[in-house]
Amino acid sequence: MRKISESTVRRLSLYLRFLEQFAAHGQTTISSAELARRGGTTSAQVRKDLSFFGSFGKRGLGYSVTELAAKIRDILGLRRTYRVILVGAGRIGGALVQYPGFRQRGFHVTAIYDKDPHKVGSRWNGLVVRDVRHIEADLAKEPTDIAIVVTPAEAAQDVVDRLVHSGVKAILNFAPVQLAVPADVVVKSVNMALELETLSFSLSNR
Amino acid sequence: MRKISESTVRRLSLYLRFLEQFAAHGQTTISSAELARRGGTTSAQVRKDLSFFGSFGKRGLGYSVTELAAKIRDILGLRRTYRVILVGAGRIGGALVQYPGFRQRGFHVTAIYDKDPHKVGSRWNGLVVRDVRHIEADLAKEPTDIAIVVTPAEAAQDVVDRLVHSGVKAILNFAPVQLAVPADVVVKSVNMALELETLSFSLSNR
DNA sequence: TTCTGTGAATAGGTTCACAGCT
DNA sequence: AGCTGTGAACCTATTCACAGAA
Numbered sequence: 001m002r003k004i005s006e007s008t009v010r011r012l013s014l015y016l017r018f019l020e021q022f023a024a025h026g027q028t029t030i031s032s033a034e035l036a037r038r039g040g041t042t043s044a045q046v047r048k049d050l051s052f053f054g055s056f057g058k059r060g061l062g063y064s065v066t067e068l069a070a071k072i073r074d075i076l077g078l079r080r081t082y083r084v085i086l087v088g089a090g091r092i093g094g095a096l097v098q099y100p101g102f103r104q105r106g107f108h109v110t111a112i113y114d115k116d117p118h119k120v121g122s123r124w125n126g127l128v129v130r131d132v133r134h135i136e137a138d139l140a141k142e143p144t145d146i147a148i149v150v151t152p153a154e155a156a157q158d159v160v161d162r163l164v165h166s167g168v169k170a171i172l173n174f175a176p177v178q179l180a181v182p183a184d185v186v187v188k189s190v191n192m193a194l195e196l197e198t199l200s201f202s203l204s205n206r
Numbered sequence: 207m208r209k210i211s212e213s214t215v216r217r218l219s220l221y222l223r224f225l226e227q228f229a230a231h232g233q234t235t236i237s238s239a240e241l242a243r244r245g246g247t248t249s250a251q252v253r254k255d256l257s258f259f260g261s262f263g264k265r266g267l268g269y270s271v272t273e274l275a276a277k278i279r280d281i282l283g284l285r286r287t288y289r290v291i292l293v294g295a296g297r298i299g300g301a302l303v304q305y306p307g308f309r310q311r312g313f314h315v316t317a318i319y320d321k322d323p324h325k326v327g328s329r330w331n332g333l334v335v336r337d338v339r340h341i342e343a344d345l346a347k348e349p350t351d352i353a354i355v356v357t358p359a360e361a362a363q364d365v366v367d368r369l370v371h372s373g374v375k376a377i378l379n380f381a382p383v384q385l386a387v388p389a390d391v392v393v394k395s396v397n398m399a400l401e402l403e404t405l406s407f408s409l410s411n412r
Numbered sequence: 413t414t415c416t417g418t419g420a421a422t423a424g425g426t427t428c429a430c431a432g433c434t
Numbered sequence: 435a436g437c438t439g440t441g442a443a444c445c446t447a448t449t450c451a452c453a454g455a456a
Contacts, residue, residue, distance in 0.1 A: 004411070005425065006404065013403045017382065031437065040384055043437085044427055051439060059433040059438045076403050077410025084402075091304050095297035101382060101399035107406075146405055170405040176223065176307060178246055186408040188401050193307035195394050196290075197219045197282050198212065199352055199376040200313075202392040204283030205210070211447070237415065249415085250449055257417060265416045265455040414456085421450070428443070434436090 008049045012072050014039045015046065019069040031062040081106040083142070087159050088150035089114035089122075089129045092174055096148060097125045107146070111138060115155065132159065139166035146170045153177045160187075214255045218278050220245045221252065225275040237268040287312040289348070293365050294356035295320035295328075295335045298380055302354060303331045313352070317344060321361065338365065345372035352376045359383045366393075 018038045022030055032046040039046070050056055056071050057063040073079055084107050086093050096102070097109050112124050113132045120131045130138070147168045151159050156175035163171065164185055173179055173189040181187055224244045228236055238249040238256075245252070256262055262277050263269040279285055290313050292299050302308070303315050318330050319338045326337045336344070353374045357365050362381035369377065370391055379385055379395040387393055 003424095004407075007425075009404050009407045010400060012407075013397075013400045014384070033437085038384060042427070044429095044440095045425095047437090047439060048426075055439060057438050060436045061434065062437065075407070077406040078403065082402075082406060082409075091301035095301040096398065098297050099398060101397075102402065105399050105403065107399075107402050145409060146402065170409050172401055172405060178220070178244060184412075186405060188405055190396065190398075190401060191219075191307075192302065192305060192396075193311050193313075194216060194219045195378055195396060196288075196308065196313050196352065197284065197311065198215050199378060199392060199394055200283040200288060201210075201215045201218075201281070203288075203351060203376050206390075209446095213447075239415080248449070250418095250451090251447095253415095253417060254448075261417060263416050266414045267456065268415065416453105416455080418453090419451095421448105423448070424446085426443105426445075429441100431438105431440090433438080 002052065004052055008052065009076070011039060011041065011045070011049050012076060015049075016069060016072045016076065016078075019065050019072070022065045023069060027065055029062045030065050030068070032057070034062075078106055081108055082145040083108060083110045084146045084148060085109070085111045085113065085135075085139075085144045086148045086150060087113045087132065087135070087163070088152075088155075088174075089116075089119045089124060090150060093148075093150040094124065096150065097127070109148075110142070110144065115151075132162075135159075135162050136166050139163075139168070143167055146172065148172045148174070149179075150174045208258065210258055214258065215282070217245060217247065217251070217255050218282060221255075222275060222278045222282065222284075225271050225278070228271045229275060233271055235268045236271050236274070238263070240268075284312055287314055288351040289314060289316045290352045290354060291315070291317045291319065291341075291345075291350045292354045292356060293319045293338065293341070293369070294358075294361075294380075295322075295325045295330060296356060299354075299356040300330065302356065303333070315354075316348070316350065321357075338368075341365075341368050342372050345369075345374070349373055352378065354378045354380070355385075356380045 015035050032043040036043045036046045053075050056068050086109055089112050112127050112129045113135055114129050115132045119129050122129050147163045149156055149159055153175050156177050160179050164181055169185055171187045173187055176191050179187050221241055238252040242249045242252045259281050262274050292315055295318050318333050318335045319341055320335050321338045325335050328335050353369045355362055355365055359381050362383050366385050370387055375391055377393045379393055382397050385393050
């Protein structure tokens with residue numbers, strides 16, 4: 001497949017949310033202009049984003065809400081569910097396990113790991129926190145698609161090495177470090193402090 | 207000032223982190239190549255990013271770690287501290303208040319608000335949760351720089367309207383909605399489910 | 413010699429504008 | 435007539451490559 005830009009993928013995720021809302025309101029068809037308005041972009045952008053994957057609309061009419069939603073789910077790989085494990089049973093980890101947005105979209109947290117013996121064994125949202133030492137053995141039995149890393153910065157690279165070694169191919173990283181992984185593993189890093197810094201930059205440059 | 211791209215700002219934040227680490231290790235000078243290696247980019251990119259703001263290095267030598275760090279703090283507006291309020295005393299809110307990365311960088315959470323009477327009055331990390339109704343009056347007395355919105359999707363736009371009306375100029379939004387704000391207010395949205403979807407996209411397109 | 417700073421070249425992403433279905 | 439799909443034009447960001455300072 002032709003290389004798709006990250007921004008296109010992010011916009012597709014947004015469009016999908018809007019389509020779901022339109023569907024919930026019983027709307028059956030939608031124009032690129034309307035999707036654009038909701039997403040803060042242009043109709044040409046919407047059409048271009050979709051055009052990378054095919055042509056899903058009807059000229060003069062627009063798009064079928066449910067068909068386009070199904071198509072985007074397809075594109076984003078959301079036709080299946082994903083097993084997700086969480087490494088790090090801290091505050092952020094706790095918030096993420098409970099986050100309803102994950103399960104709604106088919107991301108199932110199936111295990112939580114921590115290094116701290118005080119946390120190991122406790123129940124978190126129905127899951128027993130396991131010792132990180134079990135990662136390799138557990139994943140050998142039950143492979144996982146995605147790992148969310150919520151450890152302190154110092155521990156993250158080590159954890160990631162073990163995850164990669166156990167066959168994990170996608171990592172969502174909340175630790176404030178740049179992670180090194182092989183080319184076939186994809187990492188997305190989210191850094192809260194960095195987001196605030198883009199705001200402070202905007203505030204001080206006006 | 208010439209328009210600076212978001213990606214440049216994000217990279218500057220990263221460079222700053224690395225510089226702080228280098229400083230902590232007692233390293234006094236650093237080359238653009240070394241910064242690039244750490245940040246997963248190229249030395250030309252590092253130099254170009256910096257060049258928008260001035261020339262801070264010495265040819266043949268590199269950059270003074272502490273001087274460059276100071277300069278980037280300056281650029282990002284981190285020479286001062288920021289008052290931050292949090293709206294929504296839920297799981298994610300709780301995680302954020304405790305997040306050490308914020309305070310370390312001068313972002314001080316000074317108040318937490320919630321609509322739920324059961325949460326109002328409870329203590330969160332030393333702060334008493336206040337009723338959202340007090341936002342206007344509180345901000346009139348003590349203006350705030352940044353607001354973090356962690357409400358459910360339905361409540362977010364309403365909260366944001368009140369924040370904007372109370373003079374807040376920067377918003378970090380965790381609610382899964384597109385927010386409408388006047389042109390002089392800057393919004394950064396973070397959406398966890400969307401991040402996972404970029405991963406599922408990568409997983410299903412290889 | 414080493415490494416920065418920066419114009420020039422290239423690549424990538426967005427917008428324009430219009431032909432072509434419905 | 436209305437709205438999509440898409441090459442072409444445009445604009446922005448990244449990379450190249452080299453002159454120039456230490």
